[in-house]
Amino acid sequence: MQRYSLLSLARHALHDHRDWRRNFGGRPLKSAYDVVIVGGGGHGLATAYYLAKNHGINNVAVVEKSWLGGGNTARNTTMIRSDYLTKANAEYKEFALKLWENLSAELNFNVMFSQRGYIDLAHSDGQMENFTWRANTMRHRGIDAEILNVDQLARLLPEIDVSPATRYPIHGALYQSRGGTARHDAVAWGYARAAHDLGVDIFEHCGVDGFKIDGHRVTGVNTSQGHVSADTVVVSVAGHSSLLAAKAGIKLPLESFPVQAFISEPLKPVINTVINFNMGLAYINQTDKGELVMGGGLEPRNGYLPRGGFDRIEDVVSRIITIFPSLSRVRLMRTWAGIADIPMDGSPLLGESVVKNMLFNCGWGYAGFKATPAAGWTMAATVADGKPHPLAAPFSLSRFHDGYSHDEGGVGPTPSLH
């Protein structure tokens, strides 16, 4: 691999930067692989990377119907945190956060991970008690968490309106200082480059039409570039998981919903953390370029049209303005939506399916980006060891059969409420 460093930058400068080599792609599709990964987003590429790096399995192909990282990897709001209450969710996200902390060095690719801190606002005594309970639970598990009172919050974030006159007065916040953001595209590119270097073949514009299944075992994948035999198939396609599962005769316990996000014109630095507003849902952070990235709840009905209504934008923006009145005249530049796969209990679905050797990594809903390194790590281990990685085991696809759902929100088997 051509390593990126100050020295290599200087050396290429002598040649006017004309001799940088391509970072992935360019190898032909073979007729057989040990592992075929469907989906070239962050999760799929991370799975390929850790298969090669941790387990020495590099006869691996990643097939992506569009371009790398063009799905939900590109559409999320890039927030990273591990402030979860249930044990399985918290340990998984914390493992991811620890991998994030070393990811740029690991990949020799700047993923611009910025631990600017994550603030979860409480608007009532009840929420404060609930957040204190969650913070204590997190600390008990060795995860950093602090409870901020209103004065501490105002010192940390001078722009926020903490006056009692605001529509939903702020009572305090849960603060995770290690939380933050990362550059979403760089995550896909960094993993792709590192995986390619270890021998993984990556194919863009290579959609999957179906699977070859003998008995109850998957033996190959029919792609738009031809049939490929595979010992193991990992499906990592987020919102389109049900559609690929259907091609293998599998019904998944999830539904797909569009989620919108939107971005303002670029401003000078104004918001120095990631903030989550909790009377209704709205979240905001500022990119390194200066734009404010915002998002909120799901669109109110499931589907595959990656577009949303103005109601959601108005809803989110009106909540943001109650805490940041100074932003009321900022203009939005762009809006977009991604298709989130929301499972029946709101927690991901990882591992084996009813078709042997066909593994799924799906059901991430809102929470996929922050989990990217851990999802790759645990799926790779699950493939290599032939048994679920301990962190992924609680999220098995069969857990609903066994009565072990992970309902972080406690709302029951209704995806639209998670």
Place this chain on the structure above:
Amino acid sequence: MLLIPCPWCGERHESEFTYGGDASPVAPVGEQEHKTSKWYAYVYERDNPAGLLHELWHHSFGCGRWIRLARDTRTNAFINDEESTP
């Protein structure tokens, strides 16, 4: 934002409605045998189709009725078919 064709009230704004989700799973009530797998399928498994979906809407801020409609999940177009509430 959708305009939802309520059979009683005509086309109304989506914000008047509460989403009831996929209408196709039917509770296996009154089955002779206790079949866990049927209940599992009813509670958890979904087709989640990209295409025609029969779904329930509650016109909460309108006539207050539950209605069954067919929608194309790729385009959000409502399609009037024989399974929809007339």
